[in-house]
Amino acid sequence: NAGVTQTPKFRILKIGQSMTLQCAQDMNHNYMYWYRQDPGMGLKLIYYSVGAGITDKGEVPNGYNVSRSTTEDFPLRLELAAPSQTSVYFCASRTVTEAFFGQGTRLTVV
Amino acid sequence: ELKVEQNPLFLSMQEGKNYTIYCNYSTTSDRLYWYRQDPGKSLESLFVLLSNGAVKQEGRLMASLDTKARLSTLHITAAVHDLSATYFCAVGLGGSEKLVFGKGTKLTVNP
Numbered sequence: 387n388a389g390v391t392q393t394p395k396f397r398i399l400k401i402g403q404s405m406t407l408q409c410a411q412d413m414n415h416n417y418m419y420w421y422r423q424d425p426g427m428g429l430k431l432i433y434y435s436v437g438a439g440i441t442d443k444g445e446v447p448n449g450y451n452v453s454r455s456t457t458e459d460f461p462l463r464l465e466l467a468a469p470s471q472t473s474v475y476f477c478a479s480r481t482v483t484e485a486f487f488g489q490g491t492r493l494t495v496v
Numbered sequence: 497e498l499k500v501e502q503n504p505l506f507l508s509m510q511e512g513k514n515y516t517i518y519c520n521y522s523t524t525s526d527r528l529y530w531y532r533q534d535p536g537k538s539l540e541s542l543f544v545l546l547s548n549g550a551v552k553q554e555g556r557l558m559a560s561l562d563t564k565a566r567l568s569t570l571h572i573t574a575a576v577h578d579l580s581a582t583y584f585c586a587v588g589l590g591g592s593e594k595l596v597f598g599k600g601t602k603l604t605v606n607p
Contacts, residue, residue, distance in 0.1 A: 428599040487539045
């Protein structure tokens with residue numbers, strides 16, 4: 387039972403580069419989320435999705451894009467990476483009652 | 497806008513002592529979660545509280561929810577070193593699918 391799988395685990399980007407953080411879940415959950423966690427801070431919601439084809443902005447969506455073409459996958463796209471996007475990114479999916487988190491992607495923009 | 501406030505943000509306690517972490521939120525919610533995070537790790541689900549007056553216990557941790565006061569507590573009984581971690585509460589915004597986190601409470605239990 388894989389749960390929520392994020393790839394890659396670590397990545398270093400140069401300023402202005404782009405990349406996609408992958409998130410996949412095998413629990414058939416409709417709800418999926420992307421959060422970022424800055425050092426010593428809580429989690430801030432970037433984007434979320436309530437089902438395939440439906441996405442919405444969270445607290446800090448600027449500089450990011452998402453898509454949800456299938457129930458399983460919810461990739462997060464960074465365009466024109468900036469140092470302010472250095473963070474740990476967590477993907478989560480949930481049932482009505484419980485949320486499950488991936489292991490995180492540690493991204494550094496230099 | 498839903499705001500979630502935890503206090504204290506830092507807590508240093510001795511083994512064997514009791515303490516409570518508080519989570520206040522600003523608007524109507526239909527679910528509240530408590531998570532544990534160890535350094536460099538992901539979040540581990542501890543409790544899900546879905547109704548007013550809900551109380552859940554696991555080992556030395558007990559969580560409760562008062563929806564009228566918009567307050568949840570995480571009570572630690574007879575703390576042990578293994579409980580050292582950062583604890584987050586997260587609140588589901590009523591009528592929405594958003595889940596908003598507090599800033600976390602970094603707990604250190606000293607021998």
